[in-house]
Amino acid sequence: MATLLDVRDLKTTFLTSSGVVRAVDGVSWDIEEGETVALVGESGCGKSVSALSVMRLVDEPAGRIESGEIVYKGRDLLKLSEEQMRHVRGREIGMIFQEPMTSLNPVLSIGRQLTEGLEIHMGMKPPEARSRAVEMLAMVGIPDPERRLGQYPHHFSGGMRQRMMIAMALACNPSLILADEPTTALDVTIQAQILELMRDLARRLGVAMLIITHNLGVVARYADRVNVMYAGRIIEQASATELYANPRHPYTLGLLRSVPRLDEPRRARLDPIEGQPPDLTRLPEGCAFAPRCAYRVERCGEVPSLVALGAGHRSACWEAERLVKELAA
């Protein structure tokens, strides 16, 4: 499979009242055609800013992509004009956000929101765009699509709005969808509907997908490969099966151990990660996870780089070898 998107050493900063925040601090990851990749981590780890950077939607002037390359189908998106970038956003890369109500236009009908993009980016005439819109709504499981075209987002439930977002993201036959916490705001049974729908459509249409989430269960079910982020950096990278079976970073291990699981006997006590999430304005020197880490050694005062530990498995931890030995024992 060919590489579709290759993000190299991306750095994005924000200027805040308490100083410069390095929200994304030199991350590299890629997606192959048709593949589903996850960016996983807790709030403030830089996963959403990574996706916004790919779309060049970082809020300026406070936010700034400092350096790096975002190579999509061989072209560096950071070098495109705003005009060319608009075409990429509309046509090549679709995006699905957590809260569909805030990303849909409340005063435009459902039909218009779908046909606008089709007319602009695909050069369709209104009748053609309309029939494509009906087709898209039916494809994402919205009943009675003809009638729905004339309705507005507030007529839709949360689950239906998210289906609408998926229809919009897929309307112009993109090669890649960026989905930022696509089901976090939804109820459990609706989450399952939406995620199964996204997976089925991605497979059927051969679309690659980036799923951004904090939910380790969602990653396990839907992602082929995983990037775990902490304080703006990727700290572990592996295929999903490999990451869950053999975590090689204390943070990943901590996350996996801290959640109660329905498939295992109930534990008397949970094993939390101690301490507080990092304050991005006051990060420690070296590894940002060190203050909370049970494997901390003196060397953690230096930033560990992401190094390969096996086929496609990388970890940014000085003590990765010791972790592996201890887990094996």
Place this chain on the structure above:
Amino acid sequence: MSQALLEVQDLVKHFPVGGGLLKGAAGVVRAVEGVTFSIQRGETLGLVGESGCGKTTTGRCVLQLEQPTSGRIVFEGAELTGLSQDKLRTVRRHMQVIFQDPYSSLNPRMTVGDILAEPIKVHRIVSDPAKRQARVRELLEQVGLHAQHARRYPHQLSGGQRQRVGVARALAMQPSLIVCDEPVSALDVSIQAQIINLLEELQARFGLTYLFIAHDLSVVRHISDRVAVMYLGRIVELADRQSLYDEALHPYTRALLSAVPIPDPKLEARRERTVLRGEVPSPLNPPSGCVFHPRCPIAVDRCSAEIPALREIKPGHWAACHLA
């Protein structure tokens, strides 16, 4: 059942929705529609369900933050519905609440110390200021914070620390019952486990009783002794933790359990999911018969005609399903 700390019988809460000024009510949201359960002293009852199922309204009725439309709530042997405001205030001290979002439930202009000292002062639990400060320090220590946190403001704390303050504020009144309404769902994964462990330690230490309201089935399984599953204002299943999770009898409970993805890719690859059709109907106009029948994978004719009663199918295991 005479030892139950809390008994809720046939609780109903309807909210009229306005048709506009002078037009009267246009309809009624049937938020809670005949809910019955009890909680023993020292026990944790989990109340799970999706948004709009009535779990939060049930909790608010127990706390008397909402006036029930009908039904009985008996707490520490006293029927709350008939109590005078004065008596109610005394009883209420023994029931406290922890909210989902500690940020919006803590006064941003007060220091943590003042937030904790105020209820102790208002309810005249400790009247001597120096002793009150000592009590505040003791509370902070009990929830894993330090004395110096007393001088901080809520915005200077992390989400997990703020929720610890929320827990300390509930503890300040030395309650017997704490209603925990989604206490960890706004927190990061790594912090959720800290707060859950804290709640369990405090329960063991002070003999607390919890009504634990949440939508996360894995968390509810971990913390609860018994679990009630709600759907559209009704309890559809109620059982001890193990029976509910191992031998769910109601098709809605089974679908909920199947919808939770498990953090293990190999397991997920083999796992078939029961994905429910459709969405939760409006509590303004709930379906006839069993409210779950339009989405139920095993519904028969009877289900749309007749409301199933919550029956004890096995000892201690109740389900409201004609086919259970």
